[in-house]
Amino acid sequence: MPSAIENVPLSTRAAVTRELGIRPEFTSEYPLKRPSDLAPGECIVKVEYTGVCHSDLHLMAGERDIKPGLPSVGGHEGVGRVLAIGMYTPNSAIKVGDRVGVKYAINTCMQCDLCLRGYEQHCISRTISGYDVDGTFTEHMVAFIQHLIPIPDTLSSAAAAPILCAGVTVYNALQQLSIPPGSWLVIPGAGGGLGHLGIQYALCKSLRVIAIDSGDKRDFCLSLGAEKFIDFVESKDVVADVREICDGLGAHAALIVADSNMAYVQAAWYLRPQGTALCIGVTETVTLPMAHIVDMVRSGPELNKRTSLTGLHIGHKISVIEALALAARGKVRCHYVERPIEEISSVLEDMSKGKLIGRAVLKF
Structure with a gap:
């Protein structure tokens, strides 16, 4: 029989999406797979x-081309x-009772070219948590043991x-940069969930950060170590301010986490020649000045522009670790608000309106 440390319930608490476009419904009676029915390599995580x-x-x-099957967690x-x-299940370093993390790519084939080269997050056979299978908005879930991440003892679960x-x-995006310490990095959307962490991981690489956001996020970004702050609402010319x-030359790189076409357009103009835009924020349409990017402008600082655009999405297992x-060493601290799982709908509402500073974490 499977190894277990306690009786696993027949059903569990979960926030369930039953119709796209409608906030999830909270239930305490969502069905759960029995331990005896787990396939080799599967496990149950509380x-x-x-x-x-x-x-x-x-x-x-329902705002993406891919749609989860319903009902969905x-x-x-x-x-x-x-x-x-x-x-x-083959022998694993993960044992019953271990504290672990469940990530976006919850399972991959581990045999294809991408997996073997360390890019398992892009495996064409990957299983995505919360899309292909029920995800983490439930108190008990089925996960795949080879992709669980050990959590350092000195780091709280929240x-x-x-x-x-x-x-x-x-973190994975910044690892793609080959610029020296002291280089300028611009982060549009710096006060948000990704952006505020981007500031801190950039400082770990000894980069100088220009944070772009608005309103009360100024003090927050500067307190995290951003050297300069530009309020995109108050600024008359964001590009000129960055330069x-x-x-006058422009920034060495931009970490674009904002879901904004304008953030991409501005980056194309304020990056210095040979600069790099790390593209993370997803917006449906981006209109870029391609002649400018590929060196068709022949005057002033635009000569020999040749900006690099690098699309990025999550990271592989080693990057997570x-x-x-x-x-865990205290070099990066996530700023988060903690709410009970029952309040997930109000958290999503705050997120959609841009009210959150940092990240939201739900507790079971």
Whole structure:
């Protein structure tokens, strides 16, 4: 029989999406797979905390080309403990009772070219938590043991949850940069869930950060270590402001986490020649000045522009472990509000209106 540390219930608490565009319905009677029915490699995790991501909001609203099957339980930033492991599961470093993290790519084939080269997050056979299978907005969930992430002892479960997606996404993006310490990095959307973590991971690489956001997020971003702040509402010319800070040449790189066409357009103009735009924020339409980007402008600082655009999406397992390790050492701290799982609908509403500073974490 499967190994288990306690009786696993027949049903569990969960926030269930039954119709796209409608906020999830909370229930305490959502069916759960029995330990005896677990396939090899499957396990049951009792979730303690889960983060809430903008991709959850978009999926449940039906705003993406991909649509989850219904009913569906979203979520992909869960932290909890392993209660049971399927019979005949190969030996694993993860054992019953371990505290673990559940990430976006909850399972992959581990055999294709992408998986073998360390890009398992892009596996064409990947299973996505909260889309292909029920995710972390439930107290008990089925996960795949080879993709669970050990949580460092010195990091709380609530603080660890957002690192499993938001944290590793910006960490993995910044790892793609080959610019020296002291280079300028611009972060549009710096006061949000990804952006505020991006500031801190950038400082770990000794980069100088220009935060772009608005209103009361100024003090927040500066307190995290951003060297300069530009309020895009008050600024008359964001591009000129960035260039002035960066000695007229422009920034070395931009970490674009904002869901905004304008954020991409402005980055194309304020990056210096050979600059890099790390593209994370998802917006349906982006209108870029391609002649400018590929060096068709022949005057002033635009000569030899050749900006690099790098599309990025989450990170692989090692990136998650490294991102968590920095958080465990206190180098990165997620700013979050903690709410009970029953308030998920109001959290999603606050998120959709841009009211959240940092991240939201739901507690079971």
